[in-house]
Amino acid sequence: MLLQRLEPIYPFLSLIIVEPMISAGDGHDLDQLRKRLVKSAQDRKSEWTSREAALLFLKVNPGTMKWDEQVLKAFVVRYSI
Numbered sequence: 001m002l003l004q005r006l007e008p009i010y011p012f013l014s015l016i017i018v019e020p021m022i023s024a025g026d027g028h029d030l031d032q033l034r035k036r037l038v039k040s041a042q043d044r045k046s047e048w049t050s051r052e053a054a055l056l057f058l059k060v061n062p063g064t065m066k067w068d069e070q071v072l073k074a075f076v077v078r079y080s081i
Contacts, residue, residue, distance in 0.1 A: 051076050 020030040048054040058064040058072045
């Protein structure tokens with residue numbers, strides 16, 4: 001998907017997308033990942049009282065705490081209204 005915006009253009013004859021949220025269930029290898037992703041989405045906060053509160057959360061969140069601080073700040077600015 002990212003290659004669509006790169007030069008030179010890479011022509012695709014076919015494309016296979018592996019998406020754990022839409023893959024078959026019933027003991028499939030991706031079941032645990034799907035459950036974790038769904039839980040994470042359910043628990044995700046959609047609104048913050050301030051950009052500072054969002055930044056503080058991202059700094060201690062296991063999924064984002066290893067990100068560079070400048071990246072965290074850019075993320076908060078980019079995805080806030």
